Amino acid sequence: MQTKPMPFDRIIRLWAKQTNAPRKGKQDMETKCSRFAEWLGHEDMARVGFENCRDYRDAMIDESDLSSGSILNHLKLLKALFTYAFDNEHITSNPMARIKYSAGERKEREDFTPEERKLILILARKAEPHVYWVNWVCSFLGTRTSEIADASTLDIECIDGIWVMSIDRKHRSRDQRLKTKVSTRKLALHGALLDEGFLDYWRSLPTGGPLFPNVPLDTYGKRASRVTAECSIWLRNVVKITDPNKPFYSHRHTAT
Structure with missing residues (x-):
């Protein structure tokens, strides 16, 4: 078992030198x-x-602000660096070797079964x-993880007696941009969320904060990115849903 640390920046320097990578290529790898x-x-x-590596791939798919081409390029670079490190015995195994992704992979997500969905909601408590709350909101509203993870308390409001969540840029920083202008919308909070106490949680938070x-x-x-990663790991390790075709993103297909 390997115990010696192997920092990314060190391997990138070695990789760039051996492959004679251009400056832009090295910078892209670093990014x-x-x-x-x-x-x-x-x-x-x-x-x-x-x-x-598997969960990171799924997290990028779920994040939705990355194109399929960007995800593919991202994974290719990571695979190239890990392959170099393994081939040159800087690491003892190549965790990227079995990671696969194709441009059409977004269309291959499967729904959670009713039993899986019920288990997710129960364990999420x-x-x-x-x-x-990301599990509950995504399950009933079909939002992207990034839309709820970077939301503000100001995005929750009551309009004409109906509680809604606003998905828009108004209360987000430039870094927390939404996927497209089409993503901007208002969603009525599902009765299940109200019964579960989502508004009680919301009221417990400072006004105007995240x-x-x-x-x-x-x-x-x-x-x-952190929320997506933790939810993905939680889904596999706690709920024990390990089917690669059922990542956290499957909530969007199963929402009611």
């Missing part, structure tokens, strides 16, 4: 690896496992607030 390291919470390639203040911003000024 992609920096984002992956931010998601991981550390910069040690030796600690990365297959599960990390025991989780941290962001895991709890909906999930317990989640720190990443280096890109977003909470979505």
Whole structure:
């Protein structure tokens, strides 16, 4: 078992030198690896496992502000670096070797079964607030993870007696941009959310602050990457839904 740390930046320097990578290519690799390291919470390639790589791929698919081409390029660069590190015996295994992705993969998501959906909602009650409510909101409103993860308390309002969640740019920073202008909309809160106590949670938060203040911003000024990662890991490790065709994003297909 490998115990010696192997920082991304060290391997990138070695990779760039051996492959004679152009400056732009090296910078692109640094950008992609920096984002992956931010998601991981550390910069040690030796600690990365297959599960990390799989969940990161699913997180990028779920995040939705990345095109299929961007995701494919991101994974290709990571795979190239891990392959280089493994081939040159800097790490003892290649966690990216079995990671696959195609441009049409977004269309291959499967729905959660009614039993799986019920189990998710029940177990979410025991989780941290962001895991709890992101599961419930995504399950009943069909929102993208980024839309709820980066929401503000000001996005919840009562209009003509109906409680709604506004999905728009108004209360978000430039870094927390939505996927497209079409994404801007107002969604009536489902009765199940009201019965579950979502408004009680909302009222407990400072007015004008983030909906999930317990989640720190990443280096890109977003909470979505951390929330997506934690929800994806929670789905597989706690709920035990490990089917690769049923990532957290499947909530969008199952919402009622």
